[in-house]
Amino acid sequence: MTQAALQYAASNSDRFLEELKALIRIPSISGISDYHPDVRRAAEWLAAHINTIGFSNAQVVESIALPLVYAERIIDPSKPTVLVYGHFDVQPVDPVSLWHTPPFEPTLKGDSLYARGAVDDKGPTLAIIKALESLIATDGLNVNIKILLEGEEESGSESISHYVEHNVTALACDYILILDTGMVAKDVPTITHSLRGMTYVEITANGAKGDLHSGGYGGIAPNPIQALAWVLADLKGRDGFINLPGLYEMLRPLSSEERAILDRQSQQRGEALMAAAGIDSFPGEQQYSAMERMTSRPTFEVHGIIGGFIGEGTKTVIPAEAKAKVSLRLAPGQDSHKVFHLLKARVAELAPEAVKMDVVWLNGGEPLLLPLDAAVLKVAAAAYGAEFPQNPVEYVRGGGSIPVAALFDSKLKAPCVMLGFGLSDDNVHAPNEKFHLPYYNAAIRTCIRFFSQLGE
Ligand code: BES
Ligand code: MN
Ligand code: MN
Numbered sequence: 129m130t131q132a133a134l135q136y137a138a139s140n141s142d143r144f145l146e147e148l149k150a151l152i153r154i155p156s157i158s159g160i161s162d163y164h165p166d167v168r169r170a171a172e173w174l175a176a177h178i179n180t181i182g183f184s185n186a187q188v189v190e191s192i193a194l195p196l197v198y199a200e201r202i203i204d205p206s207k208p209t210v211l212v213y214g215h216f217d218v219q220p221v222d223p224v225s226l227w228h229t230p231p232f233e234p235t236l237k238g239d240s241l242y243a244r245g246a247v248d249d250k251g252p253t254l255a256i257i258k259a260l261e262s263l264i265a266t267d268g269l270n271v272n273i274k275i276l277l278e279g280e281e282e283s284g285s286e287s288i289s290h291y292v293e294h295n296v297t298a299l300a301c302d303y304i305l306i307l308d309t310g311m312v313a314k315d316v317p318t319i320t321h322s323l324r325g326m327t328y329v330e331i332t333a334n335g336a337k338g339d340l341h342s343g344g345y346g347g348i349a350p351n352p353i354q355a356l357a358w359v360l361a362d363l364k365g366r367d368g369f370i371n372l373p374g375l376y377e378m379l380r381p382l383s384s385e386e387r388a389i390l391d392r393q394s395q396q397r398g399e400a401l402m403a404a405a406g407i408d409s410f411p412g413e414q415q416y417s418a419m420e421r422m423t424s425r426p427t428f429e430v431h432g433i434i435g436g437f438i439g440e441g442t443k444t445v446i447p448a449e450a451k452a453k454v455s456l457r458l459a460p461g462q463d464s465h466k467v468f469h470l471l472k473a474r475v476a477e478l479a480p481e482a483v484k485m486d487v488v489w490l491n492g493g494e495p496l497l498l499p500l501d502a503a504v505l506k507v508a509a510a511a512y513g514a515e516f517p518q519n520p521v522e523y524v525r526g527g528g529s530i531p532v533a534a535l536f537d538s539k540l541k542a543p544c545v546m547l548g549f550g551l552s553d554d555n556v557h558a559p560n561e562k563f564h565l566p567y568y569n570a571a572i573r574t575c576i577r578f579f580s581q582l583g584e
Contacts, residue, residue, distance in 0.1 A: 493531025
């Protein structure tokens with residue numbers, strides 16, 4: 129059975145690649161509203177495509193914001209049900225000038241397919257669908273499948289969160305499969321069992337009612353950019369400690385075994401991580417290992433600051449307003465809304481006199497920590513490990529976030545399996561994103577084996 133599906137995938141691999149290219153050509157950027165019609169087109173493309181591979185009920189599902197795609201194929205209620213998740217939206221492409229090829233024209237160079245969304249997450253998502261096609265076409269699908277895809281993962285996951293909350297019974301499943309994470313190194317099969325959460329906000333600082341002459345008012349007027357700089361510096365010191373009372377108290381402590389694993393992984397990966405980023409040290413909390421800081425500690429990052437004058441020449445002005453976009457990554461135990469309220473209160477407390485500061489919630493999600501003893505992980509490790517027999521399967525905590533994953537865990541209460549096919553030099557979210565194309569086929573084969581084995 130499995131063999132026939134693997135054979136089908138091999139015989140159809142050229143077409144599978146063309147289909148991935150077609151999906152990639154749709155510029156489904158969820159973060160920019162001008163592209164929302166394209167996010168919808170990607171949803172329509174996927175629903176129609178899923179109906180061509182043997183599903184009959186795939187549909188675009190309207191929710192509170194951008195649409196979702198849902199399909200199911202129930203072959204036998206006594207068989208296990210797998211809920212498959214992926215996202216078809218992508219990050220913005222700016223700065224476009226740094227791309228070597230057009231971001232939405234998939235370009236093959238050697239083994240790499242360059243394009244926005246190639247690895248995050250169109251390639252891996254379509255790989256699951258191509259595995260299902262291969263199994264259905266060869267009469268080998270022996271598990272029930274529910275497919276739930278979203279077009280808003282990169283910008284809040286509002287719609288899918290709402291949908292999951294209201295469709296707990298319809299989404300009932302035994303296992304959840306997600307291909308949206310990375311590998312620790314080339315050809316090392318990597319199962320991610322933890323993700324961080326997030327609280328993403330915009331901080332606005334307002335001083336006078338309009339811009340002021342810096343001579344006429346200098347020395348007596350409030351400066352919102354300066355005030356924002358003070359507050360941001362107060363919130364995180366040079367030692368990397370986040371000065372937000374209550375934040376660390378929520379953190380689930382690590383056992384000495386867990387910490388030892390992170391220490392070992394830091395030894396193994398530290399150099400490569402530095403080299404890939406072009407840095408020669410890791411600033412931050414020196415008393416914790418790099419991997420602990422990257423996966424199991426909260427972060428505070430300023431993503432951008434805007435305000436005042438930055439044009440050609442000089443302009444002596446005291447700006448009336450400044451803004452910053454800031455996020456905290458949250459580690460297991462921390463709650464995104466509680467952190468938001470702590471931050472809002474703390475900013476109000478730190479704001480200097482005469483500058484009004486407001487903190488607005490933009491995006492967020494909860495962290496996730498999965499037990500490593502779920503039986504399904506053994507099945508997944510065997511299916512995945514078979515692709516990379518030269519290396520043992522690594523189990524890692526991820527530093528990134530997939531907001532709906534924690535919701536699946538808390539509402540559907542089924543074990544989640546996250547198999548990674550991204551490499552650290554894939555330029556995820558950056559110019560020249562790529563997908564290591566052999567992993568498209570490896571992901572398809574892994575999923576074929578995984579589904580087959582679960583249905584045995
Ligand atoms: N695929 C990533 C998440 C990821 C990356 C998990 C690497 C584990 C390892 C996902 O598409 C992503 O980028 N998520 C955003 C979510 C955020 C906007 C709420 C992230 O992590 O920044
Ligand atoms: Mn992703
Ligand atoms: Mn992403």
